[in-house]
Amino acid sequence: MxxxxxxxxxxxxxxxxxxxxxxxxxxxxxxxxxxxxxxxxxxxxxxxxxxxxxxxxxxxxxxxxxxxxxxxxxxxxxxxxxxxxxxxxxxxxxxxxxxxxxxxLDIFAKRSKTKEAQLQVEIAKLQYMLPRLTDLGEVLGRKIGGAGFINGGPGETKFELDRRKIRARISALNADLETIGVQRQNQRKQRKKSGIPVIVLVGYTNAGKSTIMNTMIDLYSSSIGKYVFEKDMLFATLETYVRSIKLPNNRSFLLSDTVGFISKLPRQLVKAFQSTLEEITEADMLIHVVDRSNPNYKQHIVAVKETLKEIGADNIPTIYAYNKADLVGDEIIKEEKDRIYISTKSKTGINNLVNEICKRALEQHVCCQLLIPYKEGSVLSYLKDNADIKSTEYSINGVLISVECKESDYIRYKQFESLIKK
CATH class of the missing domain: 3.40.50.11060 (GTPase HflX, N-terminal domain)
Incomplete structure (x- = not known):
């Protein structure tokens, strides 16, 4: 051992x-x-x-x-x-x-898996070390690479702890990170063009964000291998994951899981993870996940709000999801009735959370009847995939459907509504 x-x-x-x-x-x-x-x-x-x-x-x-x-x-x-x-x-x-x-910093160094996260962590470590070169030379001079710098680790690179070389290394890492950042920006632009809302999970570390994402995937996705890593530990998730959630009524949104926050999050990490945190700033809505069973949950809420303000994401519409409600009992009934209480363990309250997302973040839907001529089979196929068809009747002139669809799709296919009256 x-x-x-x-x-x-x-x-x-x-x-x-x-x-x-x-x-x-x-x-x-x-x-x-x-x-x-x-x-x-x-x-x-x-x-x-x-x-x-x-x-x-x-x-x-x-x-x-x-x-x-x-x-x-x-x-x-x-x-x-x-x-x-x-x-x-x-x-x-x-x-x-x-x-x-x-x-x-050591936890982040050990748990970062993607190239982007590893670059961000190394930049943060070097920024911490830079003013401490004289004092920490003996302690940190041995190894400052990927596996952490408390206990060291295999495969780490030795540096001559010189200010000029450290600054040069930071510049080189920032250049690599900027390239990845451009790719991330392009991905966000494509998502914006799709018109699908982006919902981002935020919260204190170990509040249950990844568990909520996996529960959503389990309930509303048939994709295999799309689960994200979850574990009852601090900073289990350091990467940003985005998953498409398609509801039974064909409404859909993109759900993003991000790194957890903590009180007094080191400024080096906030700065280094700026490109990742931009995922939060460009969200259509945030789900602020709170571990309601933690006796310090109110302080955790304040800490997350402070970090959101620091990165410029404090004005984004937010739903508060109070997780682990099964561990709290009846006391939650007496307070904070405007919050949504969920338990990922028993999967209770998830439907309420999804309904609130639909109400506040998804495009308003229109209920209507459309008569789709048989020659317009592609329209019917599209609506089956992207709208909620309540009923279907077949007639000589085409397929009569009662449908709940996006307002933009209603305007696009309104011509088929007028066919019913002819």
Whole structure:
């Protein structure tokens, strides 16, 4: 069995933040996702952090004692540390010092699968490293390639940690990323031309976005092999997936699954993932997925809203889908009645979510009767594939259908409505 690194976590509760201990618990979860065992925790209440060591001198001594007693190999700090803080802390603690940003970058590095995601993550890592070259040279100088830079990994490339070369590398990666970005833009343009609405799933990491997408695919798609990766873990999805959802009434939309958000998402990742996040900014509607069973769900909603505002997607029409409602019980009846409650486990509430999408995002449909002459078989075939035919009657003059179709299709085929009256 591979050895798990042991670590102590340290955080400053600034101005008695009520959500602080929940965030420290999340920090432990991020460490666990990096296969690090948390063996101790130290916190301090402050009005502001110390510029030299982040925590006070007395707390530094407590950390030194705890590291020694617990045989810890590293200390993980909740906030992003400055180069000076890292240098001073490593000198005093005599072990590796990292921060929350490094944990998140490491998770992204290990889980990125596509070329685009790998480029984005490497850019984010280099941007984090650039101001810390002097202080992190010994820690990060060995390997900074694809498998993460806490534990290292096979197949990584060694770099001479030189500012000029790092900047050149970032420029080269951005050029490669821009090429992929152009391809993504062209794909979005084609989707826009099709007139099919694009619905994007957003939400806090591990809220259940990918599970909702797979449930939709399971209920409304006959495609095999179209499921997306899902797992009960932080940042299970780093790629953007788009799937076509065709409902029984022949209404359809494109459903997109995106990377999950987190409180204080590192600015390097937001910047590096800009081309991927544009998928959100150009959506016709967002489904904000919320893990209603999580006691911190309200803070998660705020964190997602802040990120959406940062990327310019805060004005897009949004449906709130409160997931895992089966774990909450009757308390949801008493509050937030404007939300849609779903359970992907039992597949309850999904129809309500789809109905809300149809009502708010899909083109308005028109109910009408059309008499399609037999020689216009292609029109009938089109409507069978793209409209909801309620009834069909065969007569001498053609096929009489009662149909619910898109307004644009009604205008296109309105001529066949007038044939009924002749």
């Amino acid at each position: 591979e050895h798990r690194k042991r670590a102590v976590i340290v955080g400053c509760n600034i101005n008695n933040d009520k959500g602080f201990f929940n965030m420290m618990e999340e920090l432990s979860g991020l460490a666990d996702a990096c296969d690090i065992e948390i063996v101790g925790e130290i916190t301090q209440k402050l009005e502001r952090t110390y510029s030299s060591h982040y925590i006070g001198k007395g707390k530094v001594q407590e950390v030194i004692s705890l590291v020694r007693d617990k045989d810890s190999e590293m200390v993980i700090f909740y906030d992003e540390l400055s180069p000076t803080q890292i240098r001073n802390l490593e000198k005093d603690l005599k072990c590796k010092v990292i921060d929350r940003t490094v944990l998140i």
